[in-house]
Amino acid sequence: MLRVRDLVVGYGAIQAVRGIDLDIEQGEIVALIGSNGAGKTTVARAIAGLLSYSGEILFEDVRLKPNAAERNLRLGIALVPEGRGILGTMTVQENLLMGLYTRNDKAQAKLDLAVIHQRFPILAQRGHLLASLMSGGEQQLLAIGRALLSKPKLLLLDEPSLGLSPRMTDTVFAMIEDLRRDGLTVLLVEQKARQTLQIADRAYLLETGCVITTGPAKGLIDDPVVSETFLGSRTAAVHR
Numbered sequence: 251m252l253r254v255r256d257l258v259v260g261y262g263a264i265q266a267v268r269g270i271d272l273d274i275e276q277g278e279i280v281a282l283i284g285s286n287g288a289g290k291t292t293v294a295r296a297i298a299g300l301l302s303y304s305g306e307i308l309f310e311d312v313r314l315k316p317n318a319a320e321r322n323l324r325l326g327i328a329l330v331p332e333g334r335g336i337l338g339t340m341t342v343q344e345n346l347l348m349g350l351y352t353r354n355d356k357a358q359a360k361l362d363l364a365v366i367h368q369r370f371p372i373l374a375q376r377g378h379l380l381a382s383l384m385s386g387g388e389q390q391l392l393a394i395g396r397a398l399l400s401k402p403k404l405l406l407l408d409e410p411s412l413g414l415s416p417r418m419t420d421t422v423f424a425m426i427e428d429l430r431r432d433g434l435t436v437l438l439v440e441q442k443a444r445q446t447l448q449i450a451d452r453a454y455l456l457e458t459g460c461v462i463t464t465g466p467a468k469g470l471i472d473d474p475v476v477s478e479t480f481l482g483s484r485t486a487a488v489h490r
């Protein structure tokens with residue numbers, strides 16, 4: 251479904267992503283794990299079309315363009331950004347409705363909104379509340395609900411567990427599995443490696459902008475490279 255080849259992304263003189271290859275097949279949960287500053291968000295934002303980059307990104311055989319987020323959204327790629335991107339001064343319902351912005355099929359969109367309300371009852375119950383008054387976990391559900399309203403084929407989730415309690419993290423991860431069961435394809439960016447590898451099919455471990463390991467997720471759970479990365483015991487020299 252998605253094919254990334256030799257992706258290079260820089261911020262001025264900083265090269266944040268240094269030539270990575272990544273594939274996502276239809277129906278998969280693919281994990282992109284790595285510690286702070288590894289380049290995970292940069293990869294997700296490049297795929298969403300929010301950045302300039304070089305290299306090639308193909309989505310269902312269509313070549314994506316840099317800085318073309320709206321086109322990518324219409325093609326079926328939705329990003330739930332790191333930090334959720336909720337507008338706190340707007341209501342829950344207003345935030346949710348922003349997800350319908352690319353939709354032309356208004357009647358169907360209304361039905362989809364009802365489905366989201368059913369899936370996330372809290373968003374229906376708190377529709378008139380200012381989004382900033384929702385808990386972190388509730389805001390994450392809102393961000394996911396909003397992304398789903400664009401009817402994505404590929405959902406990019408950037409650290410959905412950030413700042414959530416273990417219990418809320420479990421809820422969000424269970425929901426990601428539900429969404430996949432319903433046919434969605436997911437790129438899951440996370441630092442919670444173990445939990446992420448338990449629900450993912452395949453994973454890429456990113457470090458300083460490079461993929462240093464990839465493979466079936468379950469096989470990476472006890473991989474020393476993965477555990478050392480997250481325990482912080484690897485020295486940078488090892489990779490040079």
Ligand SMILES: Nc1ncnc2c1ncn2[C@@H]1O[C@H](COP(=O)(O)OP(=O)(O)OP(=O)(O)O)[C@@H](O)[C@H]1O
Nearest residue numbers: 261264266284285286287288289290291292293441
């Ligand atoms: N807007 C920016 N301007 C300059 N440098 C940036 C910018 N955004 C990210 N970087 C740098 O690019 C590198 C990769 O950052 P990125 O946010 O992609 O990492 P990450 O893996 O998502 O980290 P985290 O887990 O902390 O979210 C880091 O060195 C970071 O400092």
Ligand SMILES: [Mg+2]
Nearest residue numbers: 290291332409
């Ligand atoms: Mg990040």
